[in-house]
Every structure is written in C-alpha cells, then in structure tokens.
Amino acid sequence: MRCVCDQCAAADSAGTGKCLKDFWIFDHFCESQLQDLQTIGIRREIPAGQLIFNQGGKADELFLIRSGSIKLSKVSEDGTEVTLDFRRYGDVLGEDIFSGVEAYPVSAMAIDDTVTCGFNLSDFQSLVRKKPDIGLSVIKSMSNKISALSNRIGSIAEVNLEDRLYSVLSSISKEHGCRIGDEYTFPFKLTHEELAFLVGAHRVSITKAMQALISKGRICCTNKIITLKNC
Structure with a gap:
C-alpha cells in the first residue's frame, strides 16, 4: 500500500509534509525534501502480535511508526530472548539500514495494532543519488539521536x-x-x-x-x- 501522507495532510489542513515532520529523523528536512520522500513512501497496517521483521532477516526497509507500539528483542546464543527497547508513535524503526548492515540485528513485533509509513532502501538510495542534500539531512538527524542515546547509557552507569x-x-x-x-x-x-x-x-x-x-x-x-x- 503506497503512502497516504498527502491525503492525511489534506484532511488535517496542516501542510503536505505534516506526517513526516513528526519523526526525529526528518528534523532537518525542508518542505521540498519531505515532498520528495512522499513519492517513495509505503504505508503498512500491522495487527498486534505480528512480527514486522526478524533478527537476521534482510535489512531493506525503514519504518516510521504512525500509531501503536513495537517491541524490539534479540535472541542470544543460548536461545534466551532479550527485550531491548520499545518504539511508539513518532519513533523510527530499522534505521540500521543507513549503516550498511545487510541483516536486521534485532526482531520487531507489534504490541498493539500499528500503522507505519516507510521506505524501501533501494528507493531511498536512488532518491539520495538524485538529491544528495537529503542524505546530508539524515546524517544531521542521526548525529542528534546518537547524542540522546549516549545520555541513556549514562543512566545505566x-x-x-x-x-x-x-x-x-x-x-x-x-x-x-x-x-x-x-x-x-x-x-x-x-x-x-x-x-x-x-x-x-x-x-x-x-x-x-x-x-x-x-x-x-x-x-x-x-x-x-x-x-x-x-x-
């Protein structure tokens, strides 16, 4: 199902890019960049309990959580499942694809009925080759996210x-x-x-x-x- 951000925005009368502006990864994007992303967007409706991707599966899609919540987990060598994090509205899932990984390092499962928008990696790469400024904007947002995660690590200390x-x-x-x-x-x-x-x-x-x-x-x-x- 293709992305319907433009339809949502029209109904909400808040501008074409409202859907994508809700996500931290697009904090540094201008309106024209958001409109370019909408041309490759994919919308998914995921029922509670359904696996979105599995640990070790091919990493080829980025998910933007529009509603619902998702649990991230990892299975250790002895078969123990470890809960790593929870994601909900406004969060990004599968951002590892930007680091060049070929397989998802964790599994993701919908806790509630969940709606996501997202992008296929190959489509995103094609867009960045045409418009490199989009890639630079992603780098800026990723740097800010790394700083936030560093603060969380400090809490664990x-x-x-x-x-x-x-x-x-x-x-x-x-x-x-x-x-x-x-x-x-x-x-x-x-x-x-x-x-x-x-x-x-x-x-x-x-x-x-x-x-x-x-x-x-x-x-x-x-x-x-x-x-x-x-x-």
Whole structure:
C-alpha cells in the first residue's frame, strides 16, 4: 500500500509534509525534501502480535511508526530472548539500514495494532543519488539521536540499582511517554522481566527496587502502567 501522507495532510489542513515532520529523523528536512520522500513512501497496517521483521532477516526497509507500539528483542546464543527497547508513535524503526548492515540485528513485533509509513532502501538510495542534500539531512538527524542515546547509557552507569532503574525509566518515559504536569506515564505495560533486561539486572532485584521506588513515592504502578513522579 503506497503512502497516504498527502491525503492525511489534506484532511488535517496542516501542510503536505505534516506526517513526516513528526519523526526525529526528518528534523532537518525542508518542505521540498519531505515532498520528495512522499513519492517513495509505503504505508503498512500491522495487527498486534505480528512480527514486522526478524533478527537476521534482510535489512531493506525503514519504518516510521504512525500509531501503536513495537517491541524490539534479540535472541542470544543460548536461545534466551532479550527485550531491548520499545518504539511508539513518532519513533523510527530499522534505521540500521543507513549503516550498511545487510541483516536486521534485532526482531520487531507489534504490541498493539500499528500503522507505519516507510521506505524501501533501494528507493531511498536512488532518491539520495538524485538529491544528495537529503542524505546530508539524515546524517544531521542521526548525529542528534546518537547524542540522546549516549545520555541513556549514562543512566545505566548509575551504581545503585534503585537509582539506575529510576534513571532508565525516566529516560524512556521522557522519550516515549505522556507528560501531565511533573509526571510521566508509560504508554504501554512493562513486566519486571522486561525491566530487568533494560536495566541489566536480575528480575528479583528489579522487583525489590520497584517496591523501594513506590514506597518512597518516586513512582506509582497501576495494572503494570508506570507513572514517574517529579520527573
């Protein structure tokens, strides 16, 4: 299914490039560049539970999440599945294709019914050869993203597990969550096992750290939905 950004924009009367402007990877794009991208866009509707791409599969498409949420995971050599990250509206998936990798290093599965727009790698490369300024704009956006990821790595360096967990939760919630006043709420549920993989700790230790954060009023957790206080 071809991209319908122009139809969405017309209905929303917010300009032709509104759809793409929502994504960090196009922060440095001008209106004409966004219009060029729309000519090669592909729209997909992905039901909850469906695999979008598999670890080791051919890396040939970039996905821009329009709605829903996606879990990224990786299977280790001993067969253990490790949850690495979560992506939702406004996030980019499959950006590894810009680094020249031939296979996706992780698997991606839709947690909710998800809609994406995206680009085939060969189509994008053809467009960049015609208009090199598009490639330069992507490089600028990727550099900014690397800086943000470096800050998250700094959170993991916290020695105390309780503080480390809070720092990681804070970083992810500010990037993906919903803000109300001085509170951030996650848009999806996280199990203690998934949190353990994200923080780099045992599940039992995460349970104790979560209880400590709740007792101190730093977070609250209702039906596995986490809200951070004074974040």
